[in-house]
Amino acid sequence: MLLELEFEIEPGNFMLAGEASSKIKETLKKLGVKPEVLKKVAIVSYEAEMNIVIHSVGGILKAIISKDKIEVIAQDKGPGIEDIELAMKEGYSTAPEEIRNLGFGAGMGLPNMKKYSDYFEIDSQKGKGTRVYMIIYNK
Amino acid sequence: MKNLHSIMLDKEKCKGCTNCIKRCPTEAIRVRNSKARIIDQRCIDCGECIRTCPYHAKYAITNSLEEINRFQYKIALPAPSFYAQFEVDDVNKLLYALLELGFDDVFEVAKAAEIVTHFTKQFILSEKNKKPIISSACPAVVRLVQTKFPDLIENILPIASPMEVAAYIAKKKTQREKRIEEDKIGAFFISPCAAKMTYVNSPLGFERSYVDGVIAIKDVYGLVRSKLREIKDVKSLSIASGKGIGWAASGGESLALEVEEYVNVDGIHNVARVLEEIENGKLKDIIYFEGLACSGGCVGGPLAVENPYVAKNRIKRLCSNLKDKEESLSAWTEEIINSFSLKLRDVIFEKELETNPVLELDSDIERAMEKFEKVNNILSMLPGLDCGACGSPTCKTLAEDIVRGFANDTDCIFVLRENIKELANKMVELSNKLPPSLERNDE
Numbered sequence: 072m073l074l075e076l077e078f079e080i081e082p083g084n085f086m087l088a089g090e091a092s093s094k095i096k097e098t099l100k101k102l103g104v105k106p107e108v109l110k111k112v113a114i115v116s117y118e119a120e121m122n123i124v125i126h127s128v129g130g131i132l133k134a135i136i137s138k139d140k141i142e143v144i145a146q147d148k149g150p151g152i153e154d155i156e157l158a159m160k161e162g163y164s165t166a167p168e169e170i171r172n173l174g175f176g177a178g179m180g181l182p183n184m185k186k187y188s189d190y191f192e193i194d195s196q197k198g199k200g201t202r203v204y205m206i207i208y209n210k
Numbered sequence: 211m212k213n214l215h216s217i218m219l220d221k222e223k224c225k226g227c228t229n230c231i232k233r234c235p236t237e238a239i240r241v242r243n244s245k246a247r248i249i250d251q252r253c254i255d256c257g258e259c260i261r262t263c264p265y266h267a268k269y270a271i272t273n274s275l276e277e278i279n280r281f282q283y284k285i286a287l288p289a290p291s292f293y294a295q296f297e298v299d300d301v302n303k304l305l306y307a308l309l310e311l312g313f314d315d316v317f318e319v320a321k322a323a324e325i326v327t328h329f330t331k332q333f334i335l336s337e338k339n340k341k342p343i344i345s346s347a348c349p350a351v352v353r354l355v356q357t358k359f360p361d362l363i364e365n366i367l368p369i370a371s372p373m374e375v376a377a378y379i380a381k382k383k384t385q386r387e388k389r390i391e392e393d394k395i396g397a398f399f400i401s402p403c404a405a406k407m408t409y410v411n412s413p414l415g416f417e418r419s420y421v422d423g424v425i426a427i428k429d430v431y432g433l434v435r436s437k438l439r440e441i442k443d444v445k446s447l448s449i450a451s452g453k454g455i456g457w458a459a460s461g462g463e464s465l466a467l468e469v470e471e472y473v474n475v476d477g478i479h480n481v482a483r484v485l486e487e488i489e490n491g492k493l494k495d496i497i498y499f500e501g502l503a504c505s506g507g508c509v510g511g512p513l514a515v516e517n518p519y520v521a522k523n524r525i526k527r528l529c530s531n532l533k534d535k536e537e538s539l540s541a542w543t544e545e546i547i548n549s550f551s552l553k554l555r556d557v558i559f560e561k562e563l564e565t566n567p568v569l570e571l572d573s574d575i576e577r578a579m580e581k582f583e584k585v586n587n588i589l590s591m592l593p594g595l596d597c598g599a600c601g602s603p604t605c606k607t608l609a610e611d612i613v614r615g616f617a618n619d620t621d622c623i624f625v626l627r628e629n630i631k632e633l634a635n636k637m638v639e640l641s642n643k644l645p646p647s648l649e650r651n652d653e
Contacts, residue, residue, distance in 0.1 A: 072576055072579050072580065074579050074582060074583070089487075089490065092490065093486060096486075096489065098582065100358070100360070100569055100570070101569060101570060101571050101578065101582055102570070102571065102575055102578040102579060102582060103567055103570035103571075103572070103573060103575060103578055104575070106360045106361035106363065106364075106565065107361070109360065109361045110361040110489070113361065113489045113490055113491070114490065114491040117490035117491060117492075118491070136579065138575050138576055138579075183491065187491075209575070
């Protein structure tokens, strides 16, 4: 059995930022997922959601929950990442000045997503968009 | 996990309104048969429903003052917030008034708070803690974490609360000085808070509590006031410094810890909001999180009397009055720690905190997933007004209650109306039908 949760993420809307990952978390709690697993999903889904809010022109956050694993997918509609290798470095950020002034865009989003997921895959095309696919095993 | 909660309902006063079900942070209340009903396992004793109930139908079970007479030697453990209830500039007067009520001795929980601060500092420096460390002083917040934030349990400070440390030291001290057996000594917490009562019945992190009873501040308030008027000579009893007394109000604990990177939050819903952010991996730079269920901190407790804002100001004034004595008073903390050769391991939790999985739909994940889908299907048929007329706080909770087997979809008045409408239409339709013997084609 699969449970699919999908949320539309509005770009630039900091009021709503975090709501989708909260709902994913809440669902996992209702399902009785172990605390360690929950913690990892909480962090990666929040970071992924924030990245869409900060960097993209909009996208979706998706969680596919099954007995053995939770897949988190963040797909946005652009503008894409120029240099993925660089983006994966801790502290590297392309967030514009005004976003950083708000305390976001510290360049830890992608590294954290990688750190807390069991499987991490990123696909990006300049001008098109970015897709991050992560798996956290429900062990 | 057993959770013998202390908040009770006075059925006579309850009108079955929906104020309390709306404010409960763990959705622990339902209205059934025109009366609120508290779900034991879900209640964290935060006292929010006591505060919200317009008919004062919620109350907390505490011990009466007479119950201290079960013991040969009676010790009062006044909460720091007790000091803030009266217009008194000398804490000694208040402690003396407690002796006048029948206690043989007092031990200030504010002093124990300084001891807890001492060990918390050691714990922060130790390597094996998860940041931010979540204060365990407020039992309602600890229970909130167990119930709603199971992944943050490992962040909870595994150190006994000031009340517990006070009871332990006061009893040891009496045994040593008066040669009285431990079971003849009774330690009673003078409390602003219902959750402490629950704690004594089922302690968090420990097998047993050293506290024998919890007496509500409101129950001794009048008596203390009248004693205060009579007191002329005052014995010097107080040894707590401003750092310990400051724990009464939100932020006091963090201030005593002298960590720069702390966040203090009061009000159970605010605490829940910030815990959610901690869960998201935010607040990474924060070392210490002081969350208190009551607005203003313990001075805002449901069993306290004085307005919390006035009380907070009094605490501030008491602390500044003690400023020039701070050093000698603080020396008492070390004196006590040394004389009982207390070590961090003596105050650290004996057992790990468990999660309280009452919000889970099922213990089996696949079955839980099926139930989750059912909840969503039912939810899509409900109006989403969260009116509370069904007795559940929100449409979502009703949907869950239905799936758990505690409610029916027709509990929703809108669904019921819809069903009645359908039935009525059907009746009209049927009433237009004629038996074949009467059916005729008029040509």
